[in-house]
Amino acid sequence: MERRAFRVAGFAMLGVLVVIAVVIGVALATLEEGPASLVAAVLAVVAALILTGFTVINPNEARVVQFFGRYVGTVTDAGFHWAVPLSTKRRISRRVRNFETDRLKVSDADGNPVEIAAVVVWRVVDTFKASFGVDDHISYVAVQAEAAVRHLATSYPYESHDDGRASLREGNVVSEELTAELGERIALAGVEVLESRITHLAYAPEIAQAMLARQQASAIVGARFKIVEGAVGMVQSALERLGQLQVVELDEERKAQMVANLLVVLCGDRNVQPVVNTGTLYG
Structure with missing residues (x-):
C-alpha cells in the first residue's frame, strides 16, 4: 500500500549545501594541502549525495521514491523537498482525467448491432498500485473502460419493449452500473472512477x-x-x-x-x- 516517504524541506538542505561549500573553502584556505584535500573530497562526496535527493512536486502530483529498486514511499505534498539520496523519483499525476472510448460496435441483449461510446472520469488514489500493480495504469484504464462498455452493451437492450426492463437509453441506470463495474475492474491499478457517461448510442448503419x-x-x-x-x-x-x-x-x-x-x-x-x-x- 501507499505510504509516506521520508522527506526534509528542500530549502533547509539547500542551506546545508551552502554550509558545506563554506567549510570546503575554509578547509582549503587554512589547512595543509594533504588534510585539506581529504576534507574537501569527503565534503564534495557528501554534497553530491545531497544533490541527488532534491525534488520539486507540483500541486496534485506525487513522487514515488525507490531506493535501488525498493519502494521507500511516496511524497505527495506540493513544494520543494529533499528525499532519500541516490533514489529514483517517479512522477505520478493525481489530477482528474477523462477518457472517451472509441465508438464500439457490439450486439445488445436482443442481438441488435449497436454503436456505443462512453466517457470515464478518473484519478489516481494509490500511487503504489498505479506504479507497481500494473505495467501502465493509463493504458490499463483505457482497455478496461472499453471492456466494461462492451459488457454493458451486451447486458441491456437498446430500447425496452417490456415494462420494468431497463435499456441502454436509460442514462442514469446505465451510468451507475458502468461506474460500479469499471471501479471494480481498475481498483487493481489504484484508480478511482468518479463518473462515467454514455456519449454515443445508435443502431448500427445496416439496421x-x-x-x-x-x-x-x-x-x-x-x-x-x-x-x-x-x-x-x-x-x-x-x-x-x-x-x-x-x-x-x-x-x-x-x-x-x-x-x-x-x-x-x-x-x-x-x-x-x-x-x-x-x-x-x-x-
Missing part, C-alpha cells in the same frame, strides 16, 4: 433504417391509441350530456349511428367534410 421505421410505427400506434381513448371519452360524455339536458331522444340505432359518425370525425387523420341533411322534397 438503422429498419429500426427507425419500427420506432415510427410504434409512435403512430401509441398516438392512435391515445386518440381513440380520448374520442371514446368524448362520445360518452356527449351522449350523457344530451340525455341529461333532454335535448333530443335517440333510440339505440341512432345512438350507434351518432357514435360511429363522431368516432370517424375525431379519429380521422384528415379533415372531415360535413354533409347537412336539409330535408326531403316530394313532388
Whole structure:
C-alpha cells in the first residue's frame, strides 16, 4: 500500500549545501594541502549525495521514491523537498482525467448491432498500485473502460419493449452500473472512477433504417391509441350530456349511428367534410 516517504524541506538542505561549500573553502584556505584535500573530497562526496535527493512536486502530483529498486514511499505534498539520496523519483499525476472510448460496435441483449461510446472520469488514489500493480495504469484504464462498455452493451437492450426492463437509453441506470463495474475492474491499478457517461448510442448503419421505421410505427400506434381513448371519452360524455339536458331522444340505432359518425370525425387523420341533411322534397 501507499505510504509516506521520508522527506526534509528542500530549502533547509539547500542551506546545508551552502554550509558545506563554506567549510570546503575554509578547509582549503587554512589547512595543509594533504588534510585539506581529504576534507574537501569527503565534503564534495557528501554534497553530491545531497544533490541527488532534491525534488520539486507540483500541486496534485506525487513522487514515488525507490531506493535501488525498493519502494521507500511516496511524497505527495506540493513544494520543494529533499528525499532519500541516490533514489529514483517517479512522477505520478493525481489530477482528474477523462477518457472517451472509441465508438464500439457490439450486439445488445436482443442481438441488435449497436454503436456505443462512453466517457470515464478518473484519478489516481494509490500511487503504489498505479506504479507497481500494473505495467501502465493509463493504458490499463483505457482497455478496461472499453471492456466494461462492451459488457454493458451486451447486458441491456437498446430500447425496452417490456415494462420494468431497463435499456441502454436509460442514462442514469446505465451510468451507475458502468461506474460500479469499471471501479471494480481498475481498483487493481489504484484508480478511482468518479463518473462515467454514455456519449454515443445508435443502431448500427445496416439496421438503422429498419429500426427507425419500427420506432415510427410504434409512435403512430401509441398516438392512435391515445386518440381513440380520448374520442371514446368524448362520445360518452356527449351522449350523457344530451340525455341529461333532454335535448333530443335517440333510440339505440341512432345512438350507434351518432357514435360511429363522431368516432370517424375525431379519429380521422384528415379533415372531415360535413354533409347537412336539409330535408326531403316530394313532388
